[in-house]
Amino acid sequence: MEGPAEKLKADYSTPLEISGLTVSLKTKAWKCAIVEDVSLRVRSGEILGLVGESGSGKTVTCLAALGLLGPAWQTEGEIRLARTRITDAASASQLVSVRGREAAMIFQDASASLNPIEKVGKQLTKTVARLRGVSTGEAREIALDLLRRVEMPDPEERFHSYPFQLSGGQNQRVMIAVALAGRPELLFADEPTTALDVTVQSQILDLIKSLRDETKMGVVFVTHDLGVVKEVCDSVAVLYAGRIVESGSVERIMNAPRHPYTLGLIESMPTLSGHVPEGIEGQVPAPDKRPQGCAFAPRCDKAQERCRTQLPLGARSDGGDSVACFFPLEGNLGRTERPELSSHSRPADGPSTDALLSLKDAACDYDTRRGKFRAVSGITLSLNEGDRLAVIGESGSGKSTIGKLMLGIEPTSEGTATFMGNPVPILGTSDHIAFARSVQLVPQNPFLSLDPRATIGSQIEEPLEIHGIGTRQERRARRCELLESAGLSLDLATRYPHEISGGQCQRAVIARALALRPKVLICDEATASLDVSVQARIIELLRELHRMHDLSIVFITHDLRLARSLCSHVAVMRSGQLVELGETSPMFEAPEHPYTSQLLASMPDVEVADSRTMETMQ
Amino acid sequence: MAYSDASSAFERRTSTQVAIAHFAESPVIVKLAVLWLVMILFIAVTARWIMPYDYQETALLSRLLPPGATGTSGDFHLLGTDHLGRDLLSRLFSSIQLTMLVAVFGTLFGAVVGSCIGFVAARFRGWVDDVIMVLVDFQASMPFVIIALSVIAVMGTGNMLLFILLVGFQGWERYARISRGMTLSAVNHGYAAAIRLLGAGTMRVYLRHILPNILAALVVQVSINFPETVILETSMSFLGVGIQPPNTSLGNLLSYGRDYLLNAWWIAGVPGCTIFFTTLSMSIVGDWLRDVLDPTTNSGT
Numbered sequence: 001m002e003g004p005a006e007k008l009k010a011d012y013s014t015p016l017e018i019s020g021l022t023v024s025l026k027t028k029a030w031k032c033a034i035v036e037d038v039s040l041r042v043r044s045g046e047i048l049g050l051v052g053e054s055g056s057g058k059t060v061t062c063l064a065a066l067g068l069l070g071p072a073w074q075t076e077g078e079i080r081l082a083r084t085r086i087t088d089a090a091s092a093s094q095l096v097s098v099r100g101r102e103a104a105m106i107f108q109d110a111s112a113s114l115n116p117i118e119k120v121g122k123q124l125t126k127t128v129a130r131l132r133g134v135s136t137g138e139a140r141e142i143a144l145d146l147l148r149r150v151e152m153p154d155p156e157e158r159f160h161s162y163p164f165q166l167s168g169g170q171n172q173r174v175m176i177a178v179a180l181a182g183r184p185e186l187l188f189a190d191e192p193t194t195a196l197d198v199t200v201q202s203q204i205l206d207l208i209k210s211l212r213d214e215t216k217m218g219v220v221f222v223t224h225d226l227g228v229v230k231e232v233c234d235s236v237a238v239l240y241a242g243r244i245v246e247s248g249s250v251e252r253i254m255n256a257p258r259h260p261y262t263l264g265l266i267e268s269m270p271t272l273s274g275h276v277p278e279g280i281e282g283q284v285p286a287p288d289k290r291p292q293g294c295a296f297a298p299r300c301d302k303a304q305e306r307c308r309t310q311l312p313l314g315a316r317s318d319g320g321d322s323v324a325c326f327f328p329l330e331g332n333l334g335r336t337e338r339p340e341l342s343s344h345s346r347p348a349d350g351p352s353t354d355a356l357l358s359l360k361d362a363a364c365d366y367d368t369r370r371g372k373f374r375a376v377s378g379i380t381l382s383l384n385e386g387d388r389l390a391v392i393g394e395s396g397s398g399k400s401t402i403g404k405l406m407l408g409i410e411p412t413s414e415g416t417a418t419f420m421g422n423p424v425p426i427l428g429t430s431d432h433i434a435f436a437r438s439v440q441l442v443p444q445n446p447f448l449s450l451d452p453r454a455t456i457g458s459q460i461e462e463p464l465e466i467h468g469i470g471t472r473q474e475r476r477a478r479r480c481e482l483l484e485s486a487g488l489s490l491d492l493a494t495r496y497p498h499e500i501s502g503g504q505c506q507r508a509v510i511a512r513a514l515a516l517r518p519k520v521l522i523c524d525e526a527t528a529s530l531d532v533s534v535q536a537r538i539i540e541l542l543r544e545l546h547r548m549h550d551l552s553i554v555f556i557t558h559d560l561r562l563a564r565s566l567c568s569h570v571a572v573m574r575s576g577q578l579v580e581l582g583e584t585s586p587m588f589e590a591p592e593h594p595y596t597s598q599l600l601a602s603m604p605d606v607e608v609a610d611s612r613t614m615e616t617m618q
Numbered sequence: 619m620a621y622s623d624a625s626s627a628f629e630r631r632t633s634t635q636v637a638i639a640h641f642a643e644s645p646v647i648v649k650l651a652v653l654w655l656v657m658i659l660f661i662a663v664t665a666r667w668i669m670p671y672d673y674q675e676t677a678l679l680s681r682l683l684p685p686g687a688t689g690t691s692g693d694f695h696l697l698g699t700d701h702l703g704r705d706l707l708s709r710l711f712s713s714i715q716l717t718m719l720v721a722v723f724g725t726l727f728g729a730v731v732g733s734c735i736g737f738v739a740a741r742f743r744g745w746v747d748d749v750i751m752v753l754v755d756f757q758a759s760m761p762f763v764i765i766a767l768s769v770i771a772v773m774g775t776g777n778m779l780l781f782i783l784l785v786g787f788q789g790w791e792r793y794a795r796i797s798r799g800m801t802l803s804a805v806n807h808g809y810a811a812a813i814r815l816l817g818a819g820t821m822r823v824y825l826r827h828i829l830p831n832i833l834a835a836l837v838v839q840v841s842i843n844f845p846e847t848v849i850l851e852t853s854m855s856f857l858g859v860g861i862q863p864p865n866t867s868l869g870n871l872l873s874y875g876r877d878y879l880l881n882a883w884w885i886a887g888v889p890g891c892t893i894f895f896t897t898l899s900m901s902i903v904g905d906w907l908r909d910v911l912d913p914t915t916n917s918g919t
Contacts, residue, residue: 407815409815427814427815428814432817433817434817436815436816436817437817440815440816441812441815443808443812445808448807448808448809449808449809449811449812450809450812451809451813451827451830451831452809452831453827453830453831454826454827454830462813462816462818463816463817466816466817466818466819466822467817509812512816516816516817
């Protein structure tokens with residue numbers, strides 16, 4: 001029996017075994033390897049973290065294991081999923097018998113993965129009936145039971161809800177229930193919590209862990225967040241440019257990484273205890289431009305001649321420690337503490353005469369079809385010159401609205417927003433043009449905030465042109481200055497946004513915002529769409545700009561770790577209310593409001609949680 | 619989702635090189651269509667100099683000569699003559715010139731006016747937007763020929779400028795819809811908001827940033843609208859309310875030729891074929907342009 005998806009002898013202890021997997025994307029003209037020589041093993045009851053930045057091949061590896069790649073892809077090497085061998089030649093019907101029963105997958109955006117026009121209970125029931133071959137009535141019972149097992153609040157009621165009526169976390173629970181419907185031996189979780197708020201994320205992570213304990217299934221957990229890895233995984237495989245560069249137990253990797261890339265990733269993570277992230281120089285090479293030797297060599301400060309010409313032996317993730325490096329690092333991770341930025345110690349909420357930007361009892365209403373919706377209310381805070389204020393909160397907490405009030409995009413419905421003693425002018429009025437020179441925004445998505453059809457250089461120059469500053473030559477000179485201070489090379493000026501990377505785009509946006517020498521920079525989730533190593537370097541850039549230009553920064557984020565590493569003051573938002581405001585370190589060490597401590601406790605961290613935070617959790 | 623920080627080195631090519639490369643890869647039929655249009659355009663520009671005879675000169679002795687015949691005075695008529703003995707080739711050239719004049723300027727006028735109306739709707743929203751969109755719906759539900767005929771009936775025939783504007787107005791509602799819709803999405807896209815936050819005025823945001831980004835869609839719409847304008851012009855002239863003698867357009871030619879279809883087919887046949895091939899070429903090129911300019915099928919600049 002030599003079928004392409006032949007049944008193998010049952011091997012319950014290792015539901016997934018991949019060896020020498022190479023996945024290539026090919027067209028008529030060219031072929032390009034996305035994943036090269038990957039070997040993995042997942043045992044029952046083990047959670048394997050597959051870590052890497054975007055483009056490292058994490059998702060492709062999972063899709064290949066489930067035979068979900070399209071006809072343009074070619075896989076070589078061996079994949080064994082529970083009792084089935086997956087090959088390119090496996091027919092659709094053979095794969096259907098595998099998917100759901102032997103392995104299931106959950107995705108990042110659960111709301112998009114569920115059928116929007118069918119009640120979740122019905123979707124779940126259908127899947128159960130199909131995978132377990134039971135009658136609809138029985139399947140209904142099992143489906144309800146599954147909803148209870150994924151700890152869905154009011155399962156009977158939610159059973160009759162449509163996906164849009166549920167929150168993101170509840171949808172992810174439904175998705176997990178669907179994945180469990182066929183009692184799989186292996187679960188692929190592709191960034192299942194990336195789109196969720198931290199408190200919800202920690203609930204979902206707990207759920208995955210407890211389900212693993214209950215069912216003894218193996219889990220492949222794909223993520224880019226090392227904090228999450230530390231929280232949930234037993235072992236880790238670090239992917240870089242399509243190859244596993246290091247693998248081992250989670251404790252060993254986090255405490256004593258041996259590959260320079262792993263170390264770089266860990267160093268890039270901001271922590272709750274205030275570690276200032278250090279990024280990794282350079283960029284991930286594109287799949288068709290990977291260097292001949294070690295792919296990380298061009299970015300590695302320990303690289304020697306050998307690294308550039310020879311490929312180190314590939315690391316395998318099969319339980320033991322393994323590293324693909326000629327000169328692996330020794331010893332434990334030593335944190336290099338960096339000096340904290342100076343901060344004027346003063347009460348952040350107190351009335352201060354020199355407040356640059358302040359909100360007083362500010363409220364903001366949005367018009368909706370059902371009348372007015374109050375996004376924030378009773379906000380009193382102020383930003384002094386040189387302050388770095390973090391506004392943190394979960395989605396819907398009104399943190400972005402604060403940014404809009406400060407920028408004059410939205411008028412205050414109650415209270416006042418003032419800038420240097422004068423009310424903040426509303427966007428579109430003539431006063432706002434002058435105001436725009438002092439307060440600038442760095443939005444979340446750099447690709448969306450740059451005009452796709454204008455060169456980077458002309459966009460950086462544009463604010464100067466708008467405000468009629470300088471002659472053409474002076475503007476040209478200022479443009480070079482700005483590119484340099486944002487850490488961009490001058491030849492990028494003639495490029496278009498789609499020709500440069502996300503990190504470079506965000507730098508260009510920052511350069512454009514700085515063109516007018518503003519006093520305040522408002523960063524609305526400015527690094528949320530970037531990879532960690534890139535995010536770390538943007539944070540570094542912001543810190544440097546703060547130092548050099550005495551810039552005041554309002555940093556709106558959901559990531560408390562970033563707030564800790566960058567900001568002097570923190571404002572915590574919850575459903576439109578300001579719950580806590582104060583200086584960063586005291587608040588992180590001893591939060592006063594229970595919500596703040598809850599947030600702190602939910603935040604996955606690469607370092608051991610502070611014992612004090614643990615206490616206040618109770 | 620996190621964006622890759624990997625930027626592959628791009629080969630820098632100027633837009634002209636890209637356009638030529640696209641054209642070289644296009645199917646044969648597109649090349650033929652472009653060739654035909656280039657020829658028509660050449661004729662339209664140079665008609666005055668390349669027409670062999672005066673297009674108004676009658677010669678009653680050489681009436682209704684078939685293509686390739688030689689008249690009594692020894693004149694050679696490549697496409698024959700009409701019922702008044704006028705050289706059909708010269709009349710064809712002159713007609714192409716006038717038809718193209720009406721179509722090109724009319725289409726451009728319609729495109730500019732329609733897009734501006736769309737911009738206005740998107741900029742002001744509220745009741746302005748509502749009123750404009752109702753007008754657009756109103757226009758879309760009414761055959762334009764009827765409107766054009768009633769305007770001509772009131773204003774009288776013979777006013778060339780009015781006729782060009784009237785014909786060009788055809789299809790304005792589609793430009794308005796496209797520019798309004800795309801402007802709204804561009805505003806939500808973020809770059810427009812970002813530039814406004816830098817202190818830029820409405821004109822800068824709309825003309826310098828949004829217009830270049832939606833131009834591709836408008837160009838495609840122009841290429842679709844153009845043949846319709848040609849058809850509208852010819853049908854109006856055919857009905858006798860368009861271009862008035864002594865000027866002549868393809869529609870006029872067709873209309874005169876109708877009476878002689880049985881014994882002199884070429885009088886109607888030649889302009890008929892010209893209209894057919896020109897509009898067909900235009901549609902083919904338009905379809906091709908839509909594929910080439912569509913950002914979802916073509917990621918490079």
